[in-house]
Amino acid sequence: YFKDTEELALYLAAMFHEAFPNFYMKYEWVFKAGKWAVIDPGPFLSRVIIWKLDVCLHQDGLDEGPAVIFPIGYFSGGECYLPDLKLKLIYRAGEVIILMGATLYHGIGQWTPAHGVSQDGITPGHIGSVFF
Numbered sequence: 001y002f003k004d005t006e007e008l009a010l011y012l013a014a015m016f017h018e019a020f021p022n023f024y025m026k027y028e029w030v031f032k033a034g035k036w037a038v039i040d041p042g043p044f045l046s047r048v049i050i051w052k053l054d055v056c057l058h059q060d061g062l063d064e065g066p067a068v069i070f071p072i073g074y075f076s077g078g079e080c081y082l083p084d085l086k087l088k089l090i091y092r093a094g095e096v097i098i099l100m101g102a103t104l105y106h107g108i109g110q111w112t113p114a115h116g117v118s119q120d121g122i123t124p125g126h127i128g129s130v131f132f
Contacts, residue, residue, distance in 0.1 A: 050128035055108040060101035067132040074124040078111030
């Protein structure tokens with residue numbers, strides 16, 4: 001998994017570094033101390049895949065820094081809601097949001113799977129990813 005997502009992790013790390021340089025340095029330091037997979041480029045210690053589930057409004061508990069979230073899959077709808085900021089963001093496959101998940105309430109709106117199966121044999125739906 002880490003080898004297959006190495007390029008993605010490096011891309012997200014570059015975005016994170018640009019958006020939050022001070023937090024990036026802290027994450028990098030913590031990652032070096034807690035790294036458990038040799039091929040994981042960091043700087044995120046944790047990753048979550050939300051496989052075709054609804055995501056109600058929530059805060060991310062004990063997380064002190066930013067989280068990187070992005071959807072993949074074949075779906076319509078699934079906007080990202082940030083009610084503390086009074087925002088509803090278009091949130092399509094391939095788009096990335098970096099947010100303070102412990103501070104801001106956030107959730108994903110209802111989505112509808114696309115029709116059929118992709119050429120790669122993937123069934124349609126909203127697959128959320130979180131790096132933190």
